Amino acid sequence: MARALIxxxxxxxxxxxxxxxxxxxxxxxxxxxxxxxxxxxxxDILRRFTCRLDGEVVFAAELFPAVSANPYLAFPLRAxxxxxxxxxxxxxxxxxxxxxxxxNVA
Amino acid sequence: MRRALASLALVLLVVLEVGAALxxxxxxxxxxxxxxxxxxxxxxxxxxxxxxxxxxxxxxxxRQPAGPVAxxxxxxxxxxxxxxxxxxxxxxxxxxxxxxxxxxxxxxxxCRVRQQKAEGWRAESPDLLALxxxxxxxxxxxxxxxxxxxxxxxxxxxxxxxxxxxxxxxxLACAQCHDEHAGKRLGGSTIPQGHPTGYPIYRLEWQxxxxxxxxxxxxxxGVRAEAPPYGAIELxxxxxxxxxxxxxxxxxxxxxxx
Numbered sequence: 336m337a338r339a340l341i342x343x344x345x346x347x348x349x350x351x352x353x354x355x356x357x358x359x360x361x362x363x364x365x366x367x368x369x370x371x372x373x374x375x376x377x378x379d380i381l382r383r384f385t386c387r388l389d390g391e392v393v394f395a396a397e398l399f400p401a402v403s404a405n406p407y408l409a410f411p412l413r414a415x416x417x418x419x420x421x422x423x424x425x426x427x428x429x430x431x432x433x434x435x436x437x438x439n440v441a
Numbered sequence: 442m443r444r445a446l447a448s449l450a451l452v453l454l455v456v457l458e459v460g461a462a463l464x465x466x467x468x469x470x471x472x473x474x475x476x477x478x479x480x481x482x483x484x485x486x487x488x489x490x491x492x493x494x495x496x497x498x499x500x501x502x503x504r505q506p507a508g509p510v511a512x513x514x515x516x517x518x519x520x521x522x523x524x525x526x527x528x529x530x531x532x533x534x535x536x537x538x539x540x541x542x543x544x545x546x547x548x549x550x551x552c553r554v555r556q557q558k559a560e561g562w563r564a565e566s567p568d569l570l571a572l573x574x575x576x577x578x579x580x581x582x583x584x585x586x587x588x589x590x591x592x593x594x595x596x597x598x599x600x601x602x603x604x605x606x607x608x609x610x611x612x613l614a615c616a617q618c619h620d621e622h623a624g625k626r627l628g629g630s631t632i633p634q635g636h637p638t639g640y641p642i643y644r645l646e647w648q649x650x651x652x653x654x655x656x657x658x659x660x661x662x663g664v665r666a667e668a669p670p671y672g673a674i675e676l677x678x679x680x681x682x683x684x685x686x687x688x689x690x691x692x693x694x695x696x697x698x699x
């Protein structure tokens with residue numbers, strides 16, 4: 336399991352636009368680099384990030400080799416209702432990780 | 442009595458003015474000041490700082506028992522938030538059994554070998570850097586205070602001598618860039634004054650966390666000199682001198698650098 340840091344504001348009021356921030360530990364190896372042995376280091380990147388609120392997709396992003404290691408994503412979300420946010424990263428080599436956080440709406 | 446009071450006021454005034462003059466004279470700048478606003482924001486916000494991923498790992502390593510005696514750092518040192526407060530600001534410090542100064546990473550490894558009876562981590566291993574970042578974070582904001590230990594004096598003197606010694610095919614000393622030409626540009630980047638305020642740092646060029654020794658070894662190859670291996674006394678002596686040079690500057694660990 337990769338380490339992930341998720342920041343969800345806890346003081347949102349109904350209808351507020353809040354900023355959700357996610358950071359995950361991942362090497363994002365481009366596949367273009369050559370190792371010390373002269374062989375190409377195989378590509379190992381995250382391909383897709385999806386954020387769902389109670390199963391409904393509210394944000395998604397595609398990631399490419401130019402994205403730096405340990406990718407950080409921040410996106411706005413209108414807090415219309417409280418619920419469970421799930422964050423899924425999918426990548427090369429069958430990488431898949433899902434984390435959850437609670438969105439509270441006053 | 443009034444004369445005594447008047448002279449006391451005069452002394453206070455002089456002390457205050459000397460203090461203000463000293464504060465003005467301090468032209469030392471952390472590498473933070475030379476960074477772009479975007480990189481500064483990355484360091485300033487823990488939710489953006491990728492080094493915090495390592496800190497989170499370090500926090501779990503702090504509580505994780507290791508070695509045959511199954512002791513964790515927390516078994517002896519308790520809560521790092523209080524027991525490790527200000528510790529990183531004092532390193533490198535003198536180690537009596539080795540009779541030489543050790544840096545924070547070496548100290549963690551020595552504790553691991555001596556107390557936990559576990560195998561030490563190799564230099565720059567992610568676990569060692571993670572624990573180092575977690576311990577260093579507890580000193581954030583505190584002034585760098587090199588220990589007032591006479592046993593360190595000869596090592597520190599040798600460190601300073603190395604700092605001023607020209608080395609490598611380019612025949613450059615640390616001091617030539619980081620004292621004489623600090624603030625000017627080398628290629629596209631500003632030459633910092635070289636104060637070790639934020640180690641271990643998350644360096645964007647490395648895309649990873651790294652130690653001060655890794656950074657210094659980078660400078661060695663930059664001037665086409667042979668870099669001493671990790672843990673070499675030459676590097677620790679340099680670290681010791683750099684710490685005394687940066688005495689009083691606040692710890693920023695874990696910092697972000699370009």
